[in-house]
Amino acid sequence: MIDDITLFFANMQHFHFLRPYWLLAFLIIFYIIRAFSLRDDSLAQWRSLMSTQVLSHLTVSGNNKNWLSPQKMSLILALPLCIVLMGPTWQQQDSPFSENNDPLIIALDVSKTMEQGDVQPSRMLRAKQKIIELLELRGDSKTALVAFSGSAHVVMPITNDREMIRHFLDALDAKVMPVSGKLPETIIPLVDNLLASSNVPGTVLLVGDGATSNTVDIFKSYFETKAAQLIIWGIGKSAHLEGEDESLTADVIPLQLEQLRALSNNSNGRLILMSNDNSDVKRVNNYIKHNLVIVDDNSRPWHDSGYPFVFVVAGVFLFWFRKGWTLQW
Template sequence: MSFEFQYIYFIWLSAAVLLFLLLFSVVKQWKRRTILKIGEPALVKSMIRGYSPFRFNFKFILLCLAFLMGVLCTMSLRKPGGSDGIKREGIDVVFALDLSKSMLAEDVKPSRLLLAKQFISKMMDAMPNNRIGLVWFAGKAYIQMPISADHSAAQIYVNDASPDVVPVKGTVIGDALEESFKTFGEREAKFKAVILISDGEDHDEKALELSKEMQKRGLMVNTVGIGSPGGTYIPDDSTGGNKLDPETGQPIVSKLNQKELQQIANNTNGVYVQLTDIDAAIKTINAQLAQIDKKVTGDANLMSFSYYFWVFAAAMLLLLVAEQLLPEGKKAKE
């Protein structure tokens, strides 16, 4: 692995040398004018016979070099070392999880949401070389965790996921896809995929149109349906009963909308699975992800480095000491 500067943007500090040169030029001109004002050239020469213009200039050069060494020290030269987290072959995968109230329905055991969380956890374990991102959505969508190789952090977020995190009612799959695309942080969608987990209850035309645009950019969306086509009631924690329709007063029946999820997957060359058997679903989706070319990725947060800023710090110190020890006047024999 080659050397690199950790804080390359500090290179702009080196421009201060130009200011030093300007000030040095002003001082030199001031010295000349002062000498001329004294008058008699022979007298002036006698008065400054111990002064060495060469040494004066050389001391200034030493100070400039010391400053540049300080800038390089600040930029922190380093070299990756060790084997943990440096390079891994994989793709970037964003899990987009539906956290709407309908995900509390228990037509699958232990519930739609708990089954979805179990699926994500096992899916992450099955893809150790992939980087992970998380998007939560209900009536709105937002990025819970940007793309990262830190699976442990992702697992914590998954464990804590609940409808309380996104209190806005609804299921905006289109917004979830849009936020998922933003998570990748690039227009180029190669080596990237989305795994969207939802009951797909609300029909979202925006999602279907957006999925077509994602396909054009090379992004694969695999969808996972949670629930049953026959549906069931949604528990209401506030009353201890079932959630009621405010207009009719009747219990709301939440059904799995497979058609929309299937269309999204088909539009992006992905695959749709209804989640009944977690291991089977993981096997199907992994087979689909295997069609995506792998790339070598590195997460700088997990790399181990050897740092060499001390080399420039030592050079700066030596230059400053040399500048202080070097007299400005000529040697006696001069």
């Protein structure tokens, strides 16, 4: 829920109006309706001759104060109508002629702790399943695969072939790594080399269950000077989360949640924990796509999001089918 709210506000930072000058139309309509209201005030000539208290006792109130009237509904109608004309927007349209050039570097932890079974069938297999789901959502986009434990290695350079990545992903486990351990910071030189050829900011997706204090310092130094964004995908159960400590046994090393949070906070990244459904996959994909919005691309027009208000305007217009409803201009 917090991730969804954060993503919403991240998208809304680009909110603006395509045609803001139509706000003047609302001011003009408000002025006209206000002038009609003053014109229809039959007691205006008496207000200068007697007090308000005396005038209120000598007159009988009609239904001119009813909010359900042509004049007041015209003012209510003007607001969504002007919003439609102003063209609110916060995201750019996808261009059918442009290629998705933002690279994604997936760094998968293949250390021994990823073979634990607190997440069935194991952390490693669940991480692979989640990555495959993400690849299906992204389609044939630029993606690279890096594996790390005590050392890091490029399994697949940046490619548009997700089936090739899937093939090498299936073969990864702790036995194929030459150095045991857990050192996520070893991926930094490889990531820097892979992103060097890209002219747009990329995304580093770290998929694993822990980090070290040295990892936090090295990641912080790198992402402070680079435009790439960091997303951390926590795989496993943590003793710090309510309800999960009961399912952890003594021989299981819990997810290092605090270390991953520190890594995310110090590197201006995002931390997403594994879920039983595909909501975490969708959040990861949304954060990857959001990184594209930061890139200034004038060839991609902004999406006009005011059209749904047309149905609101049409609904208010239904009041004018009432018998006797007129507004003389």
